[in-house]
Amino acid sequence: MSNRKPYVREMKRSWWQNHPFYRMYMLREATVIPLILFTLFITFGLGALVKGPDAWATWLAFMSSPIVVLINILALIGSLFHAYTFFNMMPQVMPMRFKGKTLDKKAIVLAQWAAVAFISLIVLVIV
Known part of the structure; x- marks a missing residue:
């Protein structure tokens, strides 16, 4: 040892x-x-x-x-x-694919922010 x-x-x-x-x-x-x-x-x-x-x-x-x-x-x-x-x-x-092609990274990020804005708008309308 x-x-x-x-x-x-x-x-x-x-x-x-x-x-x-x-x-x-x-x-x-x-x-x-x-x-x-x-x-x-x-x-x-x-x-x-x-x-x-x-x-x-x-x-x-x-x-x-x-x-x-x-x-x-x-x-x-x-x-x-x-x-x-x-x-x-x-x-x-x-990475996301649509019809065999990889989607643009910016488009994915913008879609997520658009979803956040849409859901926030719905919450503001409801409340």
């Missing part, structure tokens, strides 16, 4: 800051924090709605706080960033 130790490369905490791909990856992963807070706020809002008018009024006052509004804006930006990166990645992950 050998007494030699295997080589273990040192890994600094800032390893991801040296490459643009990893910086964007870490930024995308960090956007989950405001999304989690937004989900919790909405969940508590549903609970307040069930509890009655006083709890609902308290929740509405909480939601109008500038910090909560800022968190909600960050959650919206994070969601749009996730959609942007996912939509741009989609044609490479799953």
